[in-house]
Amino acid sequence: MAVTDAIDHDAPTPVYKQLAAILRRRIEAGDLVGRLPAEADLMEIYGLGRDSVRKGLTLLKEAGLIESVQGRGTFVVPPDQRPKGEPESSE
Amino acid sequence: MAVTDAIDHDAPTPVYKQLAAILRRRIEAGDLVGRLPAEADLMEIYGLGRDSVRKGLTLLKEAGLIESVQGRGTFVVPPDQRPKGEPESSE
DNA sequence: AGTGATTTGTGCGTATGTATG
DNA sequence: CCATACATACGCACAAATCAC
Numbered sequence: 001m002a003v004t005d006a007i008d009h010d011a012p013t014p015v016y017k018q019l020a021a022i023l024r025r026r027i028e029a030g031d032l033v034g035r036l037p038a039e040a041d042l043m044e045i046y047g048l049g050r051d052s053v054r055k056g057l058t059l060l061k062e063a064g065l066i067e068s069v070q071g072r073g074t075f076v077v078p079p080d081q082r083p084k085g086e087p088e089s090s091e
Numbered sequence: 092m093a094v095t096d097a098i099d100h101d102a103p104t105p106v107y108k109q110l111a112a113i114l115r116r117r118i119e120a121g122d123l124v125g126r127l128p129a130e131a132d133l134m135e136i137y138g139l140g141r142d143s144v145r146k147g148l149t150l151l152k153e154a155g156l157i158e159s160v161q162g163r164g165t166f167v168v169p170p171d172q173r174p175k176g177e178p179e180s181s182e
Numbered sequence: 183a184g185t186g187a188t189t190t191g192t193g194c195g196t197a198t199g200t201a202t203g
Numbered sequence: 204c205c206a207t208a209c210a211t212a213c214g215c216a217c218a219a220a221t222c223a224c
Contacts (some may be wrong), residue, residue: 002224038189049213054190070190071220105207141207145194155189161193162217190204197213203206 019046020057027065027076036066036074053077098137110137110147118156118167127157127165 005022007015019042026032037045042053057074062064064083068074098106098113109135110111117123127138133144148165151157157164 009212016211040189051214052222053213055211068190069220071188071222073189100208107207113206131192133211142208146207160195160218162191164192164218185224186222187224189220189221191223192217193215194217196217197211199209199211201208 015048016052016055020059033076107143111150123180124167130144
């Protein structure tokens with residue numbers, strides 16, 4: 001695992017945003033497809049609390065990159081279904 | 092959305108009390124029934140932090156207007172089960 | 183049909199840091 | 204100093220939906 005894929009707790013950027021950035025990169029690179037690791041797994045993998053994991057995932061949901069289904073998991077939205085035109089987050 | 096349903100951060104009244112007042116109005120008007128929006132949703136809807144949302148909900152719980160159930164959500168207490176006798180917070 | 187495991191949804195508690203009045 | 208308020212971040216418990224058997 002490259003250092004660029006690690007969470008830096010001392011960085012000024014919140015860890016949940018770091019997680020979102022990491023996953024976003026992997027998703028847009030086509031690396032991450034289908035079902036994402038479960039929240040519990042992401043917690044273990046990146047050494048984060050569930051709060052941070054869920055906040056990170058929420059960012060990606062708002063971006064239309066992923067979708068969560070209770071009882072099933074969280075899934076990467078296929079590229080052709082992703083909102084490319086208007087990123088609703090002008091912020 | 093009416094202006095009366097907006098949170099005024101500049102008002103002398105704390106925002107969490109404003110939230111409680113807003114929800115109380117909607118509950119007593121029969122507008123809000125069943126499950127309330129999740130805490131995270133209330134944060135988004137009214138543009139508040141978790142602190143304020145939870146404090147606001149706490150006021151309504153103390154007033155017997157709502158009840159929270161861990162793992163399920165926060166629910167409006169049916170009118171016939173509401174304590175009408177002693178309104179502990181006349182404010 | 184039923185039981186248990188998995189996974190997300192929700193709420194509760196607590197803590198730290200920053201900022202304002 | 205203290206109350207208000209937001210953001211971040213950890214932990215836990217329980218519910219609901221789904222899946223696997």
